[in-house]
Amino acid sequence: xxxxxxxxxxxxxxxxxxxxxxxxxxxxxxxxxxxxxxxxxxxxxxxxxxxxxxxxxxxxxxxxxxxxxxxxxxxxxxxxxxxxxxxxxxxxxxxxxxxxxxxxxxxxxxxxxxxxxxxxxxxxxxxxxxxxxxxxxxxxxxxxxxxxxxxxxxxxxxxxxxxxxxxxxxxxxxxxxxxxxxxxxxxxxxxxxxxxxxxxxxxxxxxxxxxxxxxxxxxxxxxxxxxxxxxxxxxxxxxxxxxxxxxxxxxxxxxxxxxxxx
Numbered sequence: 461x462x463x464x465x466x467x468x469x470x471x472x473x474x475x476x477x478x479x480x481x482x483x484x485x486x487x488x489x490x491x492x493x494x495x496x497x498x499x500x501x502x503x504x505x506x507x508x509x510x511x512x513x514x515x516x517x518x519x520x521x522x523x524x525x526x527x528x529x530x531x532x533x534x535x536x537x538x539x540x541x542x543x544x545x546x547x548x549x550x551x552x553x554x555x556x557x558x559x560x561x562x563x564x565x566x567x568x569x570x571x572x573x574x575x576x577x578x579x580x581x582x583x584x585x586x587x588x589x590x591x592x593x594x595x596x597x598x599x600x601x602x603x604x605x606x607x608x609x610x611x612x613x614x615x616x617x618x619x620x621x622x623x624x625x626x627x628x629x630x631x632x633x634x635x636x637x638x639x640x641x642x643x644x645x646x647x648x649x650x651x652x653x654x655x656x657x658x659x660x661x662x663x664x665x666x667x668x669x670x671x672x673x674x675x676x677x678x679x680x681x682x683x684x685x686x687x688x689x690x691x692x693x694x695x696x697x698x699x700x701x702x703x704x705x706x707x708x709x710x711x712x713x714x715x716x717x718x719x720x721x722x
Contacts, residue, residue, distance in 0.1 A: 694706070
């Protein structure tokens with residue numbers, strides 16, 4: 461019986477060898493990797509606001525201070541400043557928007573009867589919005605809702621007079637708004653932005669508006685050119701008392717930024 465099995469195996473093996481080229485080689489199965497879709501896109505933009513400021517402020521029992529500074533005045537008094545914008549957008553249309561900018565200003569003023577008045581001002585704003593993007597024609601509309609945090613500090617002191625006033629005020633405004641963007645051609649994009657906030661929760665009212673264009677340098681970089689204005693009307697404390705603070709100021713001017721996309 462064992463000899464029969466050996467003979468049978470030999471016959472089968474011989475048949476396979478004699479068939480030779482009639483048996484096609486087995487090709488290896490190549491499984492291609494399916495690329496995973498990137499569900500998020502991001503933008504980060506450091507920018508410079510060539511700022512001017514106009515309005516008035518009042519602290520404590522001191523007279524109302526008129527604020528009227530162009531960019532040259534601000535640059536002369538600027539100690540430090542920084543501005544940056546960030547967006548993250550999911551393919552579902554939902555995203556987040558963060559924007560922060562601040563300026564520290566100081567100035568020494570010599571009075572007509574001697575002595576030096578030292579004035580300092582810090583203005584910072586942080587915007588934190590939820591965003592929803594809806595396609596529209598060759599562009600889209602971004603609906604915005606969230607908060608704008610204001611961080612304003614004012615100080616006035618005199619080296620001869622008993623004058624030393626310092627106010628540190630920060631408040632939060634609820635904000636809603638929208639931004640419309642559209643492609644003008646392959647290289648240029650147009651944008652308009654408007655927000656409104658406060659509603660008596662923080663500011664009595666705060667408004668921002670911007671208009672501008674972006675030049676597409678590459679798939680990863682845009683040049684951003686805008687003109688923007690930001691106004692707030694805020695008041696706290698009781699007028700005529702030491703803790704009173706009023707701020708009715710518009711900050712405005714051109715923006716130049718580099719928008720990195722990834």
